[in-house]
Amino acid sequence: GAVVSQHPSWVICKSGTSVKIECRSLDFQATTMFWYRQFPKQSLMLMATSNEGSKATYEQGVEKDKFLINHASLTLSTLTVTSAHPEDSSFYICSALSTLLGGEAFFGQGTRLTVV
Amino acid sequence: DQQVKQNSPSLSVQEGRISILNCDYTNSMFDYFLWYKKYPAEGPTFLISISSIKDKNEDGRFTVFLNKSAKHLSLHIVPSQPGDSAVYFCAASPTGFQKLVFGTGTRLLVSP
Numbered sequence: 001g002a003v004v005s006q007h008p009s010w011v012i013c014k015s016g017t018s019v020k021i022e023c024r025s026l027d028f029q030a031t032t033m034f035w036y037r038q039f040p041k042q043s044l045m046l047m048a049t050s051n052e053g054s055k056a057t058y059e060q061g062v063e064k065d066k067f068l069i070n071h072a073s074l075t076l077s078t079l080t081v082t083s084a085h086p087e088d089s090s091f092y093i094c095s096a097l098s099t100l101l102g103g104e105a106f107f108g109q110g111t112r113l114t115v116v
Numbered sequence: 117d118q119q120v121k122q123n124s125p126s127l128s129v130q131e132g133r134i135s136i137l138n139c140d141y142t143n144s145m146f147d148y149f150l151w152y153k154k155y156p157a158e159g160p161t162f163l164i165s166i167s168s169i170k171d172k173n174e175d176g177r178f179t180v181f182l183n184k185s186a187k188h189l190s191l192h193i194v195p196s197q198p199g200d201s202a203v204y205f206c207a208a209s210p211t212g213f214q215k216l217v218f219g220t221g222t223r224l225l226v227s228p
Contacts, residue, residue: 004159006159009157034215034216036218042220043205043218043219043220043221044160044205044218045218046215046216046217049215091157093159093160094159095159095160095216104150104162104165105150105162105216106162107152107159107160107161107162108159109158109159110157110158110159112157
């Protein structure tokens with residue numbers, strides 16, 4: 001299947017700092033990328049949808065100024081958690097899909113963010 | 117409002133037997149359904165999908181059944197193997213290229 005690489009796989013940062021997470025589609029061009037957040041023992045909650053070259057669409061309740069999403073190319077999307085707080089600690093997962101690959105979304109490995 | 121529900125948080129099955137994971141949805145606009153397998157601290161891995169024009173899709177040991185009138189789908193794994201132990205999420209979208217809405221997951225444990 002198609003490969004989506006997410007980096008870093010884990011990160012620890014201090015409160016008030018910013019963290020950038022990268023999501024790359026390695027062997028296909030992703031027309032759309034999604035960012036999810038998963039709390040322990042809970043489902044994946046969609047945070048935002050991004051299409052290459054346009055502004056991300058955020059789900060209700062997600063602060064767009066806090067979670068900055070950039071989808072500058074068809075193979076790269078980034079999520080920046082700004083002014084991180086301990087409550088931002090979570091597992092963040094990106095997914096990517098291409099209209100050429102059918103309707104399946106392919107997921108990155110996830111990033112475990114811990115804010116101390 | 118949980119649009120996609122997996123009412124069984126866990127399921128235990130013996131190796132070689134059938135595993136049946138269930139999923140219910142409430143949004144009649146959902147047209148495309150997928151199952152993902154997830155290990156701790158990893159991203160979900162796509163297993164199998166089905167569109168609303170079909171009621172069954174099979175891929176090796178995995179079969180997904182869709183009952184549109186009941187807004188219910190199920191994933192059958194036959195025969196179950198210990199390596200199948202993971203959390204399984206069902207997901208739904210209005211079409212094949214839209215954002216996915218995930219269920220809460222079912223943890224499957226297949227014992228030797």
